[in-house]
Amino acid sequence: MESNNPLVSVIIPSYNREALIAETLQSVLSQTYPNWECIIVDDGSTDNTKGVVQQFIKKDKRFKLFDRHREPKGAPTCRNIGATKSKGEYLIFFDSDDIMLSDMIKIRANCIDANSKFDLWISAVGVLKQNDTSPRVQKKTLPISDKITLEEFMLPCPRTPKWNTPAVIWRKASFLKLLWNESIPIWQDIDLHIRAIDQSFKVYSTQYLDCLIRIDNNDTNRISNHRYSFTKLEAKRNIALALTEVLNKENIPWMKKILALEIFQGIEDSIVTGQMKKHTLTNYIRLFENILPSNTLFNLVQGYFFVLNVLRQTNLPYVKGILIRLQHDALINKILK
Incomplete structure (x- = not known):
């Protein structure tokens, strides 16, 4: 110094x-x-x-x-x-x-x-x-x-x-x-x-x-407090993509799983709250091509989100809740396996 x-x-x-x-x-x-x-x-x-x-x-x-x-x-x-x-x-x-x-x-x-x-x-x-x-x-x-x-x-x-x-x-x-x-x-x-x-x-x-x-969770100037905002999801998506090269180089599979889980939960929240449009959903699902370990799991995640988007518009909240919960838990386990 x-x-x-x-x-x-x-x-x-x-x-x-x-x-x-x-x-x-x-x-x-x-x-x-x-x-x-x-x-x-x-x-x-x-x-x-x-x-x-x-x-x-x-x-x-x-x-x-x-x-x-x-x-x-x-x-x-x-x-x-x-x-x-x-x-x-x-x-x-x-x-x-x-x-x-x-x-x-x-x-x-x-x-x-x-x-x-x-x-x-x-x-x-x-x-x-x-x-x-x-x-x-x-x-x-x-x-x-x-x-x-x-x-x-x-x-x-x-x-x-x-x-x-x-x-x-x-x-x-x-x-x-x-x-x-x-x-x-x-x-x-x-x-x-x-x-x-x-x-x-x-x-x-x-x-x-x-x-x-x-x-301060009441601070409206903080983007990070807007849990379901597209801005926050987009930021997560961009950061995860930017990290892909580092993660592959470091060969840390658990980290990719955690990042996949973050994106999964963010997209799921946005669908459930009605803030995710179909064309945007398609773009976000593509993120998992860079993170999920297999094409099979990617196809399962993709199918789940499209079904969830349809179920969101139904008038059967109890049935919808059971179906979502079962599929949610199964996919979380597969992502973290």
Whole structure:
């Protein structure tokens, strides 16, 4: 490492966060580590988000605000813009509702100082869950390691990997070899981290809990909360296709099974809720040609979805429910066999 006190760039995309972003920026301002800059890239907010950010810029010139100046819209584009604007040797990508504990950057800088031969360093994070009473903090831990495999990262399920966006501090030079994928609306961090592992980036993980992420199921700005949306299904489909080459190279059959199960359940949910059109269903079924282990199973899945689409329109809910349940369970067992 070039310096024991390196400049760390915190990059935050923002969109209509006037009610939450002040708490996030205050947690940055309260850091005990002094050598940081915080770059906020606004994604076209229509509320007073930018006004709130400007108040922090008046307090401390280490805060900087930029507008997203190019397409496509979305957090990945904003993060890539922030990375190119940054001057730090290391990067932390934070969301506009996340919270840093006061020693977060100091802890991560110390970790880099003691373990400098890596491309990214991982910390544990807490989860703030919104409910009817008060938020709960849930610790998310990792084994201490100097080597993380793709299998370790993805277990137990692709949608809940071992770490997420704010848990990471990147060596900027390493990150710029990857960049965020601007074409996918969800799971961008999973995509990024899988590419890093696949390209043999050196990953160091610790058990330090140094930040909190907020889970708010009432936040309509989060695509990930729209369980049955075509946008989410399309993102899953695209990510699964992009992972096919990696999965085949790594020869990890269980991972393909889990991905197949994710797509299966997403399509099934969309049919049951009446949001899947026939021509779209045909396109999604084709995804399984790249994941399912046999043509026989592919034909069974295809037949099940077409029958399910017909049954959805019948007036025999009890019979329909029994048929769906029996076929559902049988196919799940075959996919995971």
